[in-house]
Amino acid sequence: MEIVFENEYLRELYEEGKAKNKKYRFQPSIIDRYKRVVDTLKNAPNTEFLYKLHNLNYEKLQGNKKNIESVRVNNQYRIEFRSYEEEREPNKVIICSLLELSNHYK
Secondary structure (H helix, E strand, O other), X not given: OEEEEOOHHHHHHHHHOOOOOHHHOOOHHHHHHHXXXXXXXXXXXXXXXXXXXXXXXXXXXXXXXXOOEEEEOOOOEEEEEEEEEEEOOOOEXXXXXXXXXXXXXX
């Protein structure tokens, strides 16, 4: 899948290991795990593949977060994203648009 970062802090966490905005400070272990999960999303051929990776606990959200999907970073944090197909030569490309690194229990 191709990854698109909708929020700048998500790109900064992935590429630099920290966000410039103090609001988005996370423990180093969370950032490391976040990078690994994003790499897993990059290497996944499609969203159906994520169902097979039980440790990610992939799910399509419901209610006010309808049309948003999520995967687990750890027991506390999740990555929320939208996925869609885009026609490109010679085949379809799945775009994974990352929305938020959220605290699952807040």
